[in-house]
Amino acid sequence: MNESAHHTRLPPALYIVATPIGNLGDITLRALDTLKCVDRVAAEDTRVSGQLLAHFNIRKPLASIREHNEREAANKMIAWIAAGEAVAYVSDAGTPAVSDPGARLVAAVRAAGQAVVPIPGVSAVTTALSAAGIESGQWLFHGFLPPKPGARRAQLQTLAALPCSLVFYEAPHRIEETLADMAAVLDDSRPVTLARELTKRFESIVTLPLADAPAWLAADPNHVRGEFVVIVHPPAAAAAMVDTEAMRVLDVLLGELPPTLASKLASKITGRSKAELYKMTLALKPQDQGDA
Structure with a gap:
């Protein structure tokens, strides 16, 4: 039986649903209600989102929308909404379209004159900032730096003089070289907060001078595991x-x-x-x- 029969029917729209970044208890009540009430769920990876839905005993038709097929998938999405369907979009973790797929999809649906409804929740950037203890309220979210060293250093150079905190995402296989580049290009006395495995069992959040960050990573093989949020605190200037x-x-x-x-x-x-x-x-x- 279609689950939506038991729930309030939602108006036709694209619902951008934030999902947990680790701890499943962080999903919001509104996100659960939305996922129960939509006609279908579009996902960055149907296997990952399928597990999330199964955990909360939600059964919905799943459609795969990845970065490489976002434009083409947007046409399907627009057709579903035009036919009167409420469609949720979820990325693998956190808030869609924030350093995650979803932005093109949202832009296309809005350009077609259809409603986009944000269902807010967890985002790794705000989770890390809340525990970093930075008094200045100004910060720039940069997301991922370029993977190639030359381009990464050039990008850091353009950010070096900004009088605010700089917030990055980084993958475990690149964290060591990224921090080494940050220490070389930015003032290495600037504090950096490394937040890894946020909301998960081995979560760790540490603040230390940039100069000491490479040594901290090298001190324990576990320190380089998991997804990172890197917050470089404002320069002394x-x-x-x-x-x-x-x-x-x-x-x-x-x-x-x-x-x-x-x-x-x-x-x-x-x-x-x-x-x-x-x-x-x-x-x-x-x-x-x-x-x-």
Whole structure:
């Protein structure tokens, strides 16, 4: 019996469904409901997605949509939706179209004037960032670097001066050479967070200077196993720029206000902590003036 008979019928659309990156408990209730209610599921790899559906006892017709047949598959997808079907698309793990197939499919369906509905959930990039402890909210998600060393170094060179965190995905067979290139091209004193096997049994998240990352990998054969998210923290210059701006704001405010009030307002303007800014006021204002 068709499972959708037991569930609310969904409007015809392409449903982009995020799936777990390891721990199956991370699937959302909405993702499960959507997968139960659609007419069919299109997948990056039907074997991988078939196991996920079987685990949750969901039976749906499965269609394979891989990167090399995305354009041609999009025509089928558009025809299914035009015929009134609700179709889910899932990649092997995480959020489709984020360093995964799916973007061409989404663009084609939208260009055909059909609805695309995101069903959010796990993404390795946000999972890693949440555990990296980077205070600056600015980050650039780059995804995978080129596999060839020359092209990879050239790409890193273009990113080196950006005043934000840089977030990459990397495969286990390339992680050693990628980190060696990062240490050579970027400032090797920059901290790097290596997050591997996220949400899985052997998950590990470590932060250390880029210069020490190759040695950390070499210290244990297990350190190079699994898919990696690599987060290179902002360069020191970025922190210095933030300090310079905070000092400038404080300097202006201290011309008119006592240190406590100046720190409080500067905190609202710059986002830095009041305590930190109050310490800065001591460097800017002669102490004998006190808090008058």
